[in-house]
Amino acid sequence: MTASGRPPNQLLQMLDAADFELLLPHLVTIELARATVLSEADVALRHVYFPHDGAVSITVGPSEGQTIEVAMIGRDSIVAGGAALADGIALSDAVALFPGTASAVEISAFRNAAAASARFRGLVIRHEQALFARAQQSLLCNTLHPVEARLACWLLRAYDLSNKKALPLTQDTLAQMMGVRRNAVSLVAHELQRAGIIRYSRGQIEITDLCALEATSCDCCSAVRAHHARLLRLPP
Amino acid sequence: MTASGRPPNQLLQMLDAADFELLLPHLVTIELARATVLSEADVALRHVYFPHDGAVSITVGPSEGQTIEVAMIGRDSIVAGGAALADGIALSDAVALFPGTASAVEISAFRNAAAASARFRGLVIRHEQALFARAQQSLLCNTLHPVEARLACWLLRAYDLSNKKALPLTQDTLAQMMGVRRNAVSLVAHELQRAGIIRYSRGQIEITDLCALEATSCDCCSAVRAHHARLLRLPP
DNA sequence: TGAGATGTGTCGCGCCCTCGACACCCAGTT
DNA sequence: AACTGGGTGTCGAGGGCGCGACACATCTCA
Numbered sequence: 001m002t003a004s005g006r007p008p009n010q011l012l013q014m015l016d017a018a019d020f021e022l023l024l025p026h027l028v029t030i031e032l033a034r035a036t037v038l039s040e041a042d043v044a045l046r047h048v049y050f051p052h053d054g055a056v057s058i059t060v061g062p063s064e065g066q067t068i069e070v071a072m073i074g075r076d077s078i079v080a081g082g083a084a085l086a087d088g089i090a091l092s093d094a095v096a097l098f099p100g101t102a103s104a105v106e107i108s109a110f111r112n113a114a115a116a117s118a119r120f121r122g123l124v125i126r127h128e129q130a131l132f133a134r135a136q137q138s139l140l141c142n143t144l145h146p147v148e149a150r151l152a153c154w155l156l157r158a159y160d161l162s163n164k165k166a167l168p169l170t171q172d173t174l175a176q177m178m179g180v181r182r183n184a185v186s187l188v189a190h191e192l193q194r195a196g197i198i199r200y201s202r203g204q205i206e207i208t209d210l211c212a213l214e215a216t217s218c219d220c221c222s223a224v225r226a227h228h229a230r231l232l233r234l235p236p
Numbered sequence: 237m238t239a240s241g242r243p244p245n246q247l248l249q250m251l252d253a254a255d256f257e258l259l260l261p262h263l264v265t266i267e268l269a270r271a272t273v274l275s276e277a278d279v280a281l282r283h284v285y286f287p288h289d290g291a292v293s294i295t296v297g298p299s300e301g302q303t304i305e306v307a308m309i310g311r312d313s314i315v316a317g318g319a320a321l322a323d324g325i326a327l328s329d330a331v332a333l334f335p336g337t338a339s340a341v342e343i344s345a346f347r348n349a350a351a352a353s354a355r356f357r358g359l360v361i362r363h364e365q366a367l368f369a370r371a372q373q374s375l376l377c378n379t380l381h382p383v384e385a386r387l388a389c390w391l392l393r394a395y396d397l398s399n400k401k402a403l404p405l406t407q408d409t410l411a412q413m414m415g416v417r418r419n420a421v422s423l424v425a426h427e428l429q430r431a432g433i434i435r436y437s438r439g440q441i442e443i444t445d446l447c448a449l450e451a452t453s454c455d456c457c458s459a460v461r462a463h464h465a466r467l468l469r470l471p472p
Numbered sequence: 473t474g475a476g477a478t479g480t481g482t483c484g485c486g487c488c489c490t491c492g493a494c495a496c497c498c499a500g501t502t
Numbered sequence: 503a504a505c506t507g508g509g510t511g512t513c514g515a516g517g518g519c520g521c522g523a524c525a526c527a528t529c530t531c532a
Contacts, residue, residue, distance in 0.1 A: 060372045062455070068376045086358075086365035087467055092372060115354065122322075128364070129322035135371050136296045136328060140304045142379040143415040146488075170509060179379040184489055186511065202498065202509055219298070231323055382518075406479060420519055422481065438479055438528065 007103045009050035010076045010232065011127060019113070019120040026109035032056070032096040034168075039080045039090035047104040049079035054100020055161045057177065060092045068142070069177040071134040072097065072154075074161035076228065082128040084110050085121075097173075098162055126231045133227035141220040147180055148188045152217035154178060155198070155207060160225075165207040171200075192216070243339045245286035246312045246468070247363060255349070255356040262345035268292070268332040270404075275316045275326035283340040285315035290336020291397045293413065296328045304378070305413040307370040308333065308390075310397035312464065318364040320346050321357075333409075334398055362467045369463035377456040383416055384424045388453035390414065391434070391443060396461075401443040407436075428452070 006012050006020065007029065015023070032038075032054050039045055041060065049056070055074045061067030070092055073079065079094050084107050114121045141150055154177065158167050171189055175182040189205075192198045197212045198205055207213055214221075242248050242256065243265065251259070268274075268290050275281055277296065285292070291310045297303030306328055309315065319326050320343050350357045377386055390413065394403050407425055411418040425441075428434045433448045434441055443449055450457075 060376055062459070066376075066380060068379050070372050070375060082361075082365055082368065086362045089466065091365065091369050091463065118351065125318075125361070126322045128368075129318055129327065132318065132364075132368055132371065133327050135368065135375060136306050139306060139371060139375040139378060140296050140302075140415075142375060143304050144302060172509075179376075181490060182510085183491080183512085187489090190511075200510095223298070227327070230325065408479075417520055418480090419482090419521080423519090426481075436480095 007050065008052045008075060009103060011078055011123060012050050012103065014123060014232070016117075016119055019117045022113040022116060022120065023105060023109070026105045027103040028105075029101055030104050032100045032102050034096055034099045036096040038094040038096065039083070039092070041090055041092050043090055045080050045083055045088050045090050045107050048081055048084045048107055048110045049094075050103040050105070051075050051077065051079065052101045052103065053162070054096060054098040054102075055158060056094050057097040058092050058094050059177075067093070067176065068179040070138060071131060072157050072161065072177075073131070073134075074100075076161070076232070077131065078124065078127055081110075081124045082131065085114055085124060085128075098158075098168065123232075130228045130231040133231070134224050137220045137224045137227075141218060142179060145218045145220070147178065147184050148191070148216060149218040149220075150178055151185065151188050151192070152213050153221045155205070156213060156217055156221050159207055159210070165210075167205050167207075168203060169200075169205045170203045243286065244288045244311060245339060247314055247359060248286050248339065250359060250468070252353075252355055255353045255359075258349040258352060258356065259341060259345070262341045263339045264341075265337055266340050268336045268338050270332055270335045272332040274330040274332065274338075275319070275328070277326055277328050279326055281316050281319055281324050281326050281343050284317055284320045284343055284346045285330075286339040286341070287311050287313070287315065288337045288339065289398070290332060290334040290338075291394060292330050293333040294328050294330050295413075303329070303412065304415040306374060307367060308393050308397065308413075309367070309370075310336075312397070312468070313367065314360065314363055317346070317360045318367065321350055321360060321364075334394075334404065359468075366464045366467040369467070370460050373456045373460045373463075377454060378415060381454045381456070383414065383420050384427070384452060385454040385456075386414055387421065387424050387428070388449050389457045391441070392449060392453055392457050395443055395446070401446075403441045403443075404439060405441045406439045 004013060038049055038056060051074045053075055055072050056079055057072050058070045059067045060070055080090055083090050088107055114124060141153065159165060171185045172182050175185045189200060193200060197209045199208050200206065240249060274285055274292060287310050289311055291308050292315055293308050294306045295303045296306055315330050316326055324343055350360060377389065395401060407421045408418050411421045425436060429436065433445045433452065435444050436442060
């Protein structure tokens with residue numbers, strides 16, 4: 001909880017008092033242990049989640065080894081908000097990547113709130129648009145940019161969400177997220193470590209030179225940040 | 237116009253009579269010449285479009301040569317519907333790829349209709365979700381699948397939208413859409429032609445063996461189709 | 473008919489990354 | 503102390519594609 005007495009999720013914080021009252025009775029704080037599954041593609045949703053901290057990885061892909069991360073989201077976002085407003089069937093898998101907590105809301109309560117309040121609905125829609133922008137940029141980045149820049153981007157996003165420079169991550173999971181072989185990650189990570197930008201060992205990656213990491217990354221990160229900032233500032 | 241007396245856009249056709257009345261006074265049929273720009277990233281929208289035929293390519297990318305197609309849409313979709321419901325700033329460029337016509341609506345009228353009718357709003361949101369699914373699948377496809385399969389997918393989609401087996405397309409534009417070099421397209425196209433699956437010459441590509449083309453493509457196409465069908469069937 | 477513009481084939485070099493495989497190192501367990 | 507298992511380095515073969523460049527074909531227009 002924060003000074004406002006609300007859970008520390010950016011979207012909950014932005015809500016009008018009246019809108020927050022709509023949700024409040026239905027908010028349940030839950031633990032997100034690593035690898036907790038929040039939603040599964042093509043399966044009916046039961047809850048919508050407002051993460052407080054940690055990070056959730058949104059992925060698609062039919063089979064193991066053929067999956068790819070669409071976006072990494074956290075306290076600046078909602079899990080499954082768009083699908084909840086649409087037909088309640090999740091488009092993608094959502095899995096806790098870094099542990100944390102979240103406020104869960106039953107999907108019916110979420111839909112009721114969205115039906116009752118145009119302002120709340122607008123916020124969810126703008127959020128969904130921001131998420132779309134994220135996916136779009138990932139599309140461009142994955143298609144056109146080399147693994148090194150993409151890895152830098154990814155780490156920066158993880159840092160943004162967790163505010164921690166040390167992240168519990170294996171090269172293997174990194175490779176899965178980015179849709180490349182562990183091989184490639186190993187090579188690039190080694191290079192970044194040699195340059196003094198990151199340090200890692202046995203499932204812990206630490207950012208040691210944030211500026212250099214930003215220089216290594218492509219401008220996809222900042223493009224996404226700009227969209228997010230614009231869309232989630234309440235209109236006048 | 238069709239038997240229903242409505243423009244031949246799938247979404248307009250699906251509308252409740254009352255909802256259609258909301259839009260009808262504001263619908264203006266326009267020509268979409270090839271390369272007509274319908275929206276531009278980061279620029280305020282003026283209209284929302286319901287394509288009747290032809291196809292519109294949604295692309296992102298900061299600079300020339302660094303752009304990539306997010307989705308190709310047509311009569312089964314809306315151009316800029318999501319952005320209109322959000323903050324009215326387009327996320328991406330939208331350009332007419334194949335000529336055709338569309339119904340244009342001023343953004344304010346579109347928003348008013350969405351505010352007035354929960355059913356219309358729901359349809360737009362579900363559509364936007366379908367578009368998101370499309371983008372997601374492109375992300376996966378571009379990251380993991382070889383150019384040959386992607387090209388096949390792309391042609392199938394173009395065929396779906398235009399119902400024509402002959403498409404006015406240069407290898408150059410194909411390469412731009414797919415985010416690869418013309419070189420790669422030339423190679424693959426040559427191969428497909430040799431196999432009797434397509435035929436082409438000077439900016440005209442013709443599908444000669446649809447089944448073989450489907451066999452060449454990855455299952456991304458069908459995955460997207462499934463999502464689209466599910467989301468755009470009116471809920472009970 | 474000739475000049476230019478546009479679309480296509482193709483060649484070579486080289487890089488990035490895949491794919492499979494194996495060895496090593498470190499932790500926790502027994 | 504030995505074992506086991508997960509995380510990492512890395513090697514070699516090979517492919518796919520970037521990247522530049524050039525030749526050639528066809529179309530359009532002067």
